[in-house]
Amino acid sequence: MNHQLIIASGNPGKVQEIKAILGGLGIPITSAGDLGINLDIQETGNTYSENARLKAAAYQGATHEIVLVDDSGLEVDILDGAPGIYSARFSPKDNATDADRRRYLLDQLQGKPRPWTAHFQCTAVLAAPDGKIIEKHGQCSGEILDEERGEGGFGYDPVFFIPEFNATMAELQPEIKNAISHRARAVSALIPAIKGYFALD
DSSP states (O other): OOOOEEEOOSOHHHHHHHHHHTGGGOOOEEETTTTTOOOOOOOOOSSHHHHHHHHHHHHHHHHOSEEEEEEEEEEEGGGTTOBGGGGGGOSSSTTOOHHHHHHHHHHHHTTSOSOEEEEEEEEEEEEOTTSOEEEEEEEEEEEEOSSOOOSSSOTTGGGEEEGGGTEETTTSOHHHHHHHSHHHHHHHTTHHHHHHHTTOO
16 A cells, blocks of 8 residues: 655644655655645643644544654743743734734743743654554754744744854745754654655665
């Protein structure tokens, strides 16, 4: 049976990034959304790992394919690790946009001592038809700026500054971001397992 890798995410930016990270493998990759599958999964876990495994198991059960899920978040040190696993829901507004969440984050930081050091965290999970679940982790460190810079990326990228590149995540060229980001590190660590399932050398 010819398998395909399904990215279980409703975030177009995330799907695009993962496809780019894995593009060199030459395997069929699609997203659950492209297949018309959109499961309403409550992220009830207390960790990135628990939430990623919840989604991976649900989508693997629905598709019977090899499924890749990532759960990620931004952790700001002076906010005691917030927004963390609530990064995608970090705003009091209903139907908040990425811009709303960035604005709310900066509001929480006003008046607090700087630099506002922070880390992007990612847990990537591969769920396969044989019942195995493989989990890898990635982190990228930087600091939060009080103004947005850059047109690329999504989420908190425009305010996440990486000193060694003197740029925000949104200012980085995609090929650089997809080599050094938290998501790139976690997903890349799954490549040996993916190669195994697709019988690649």
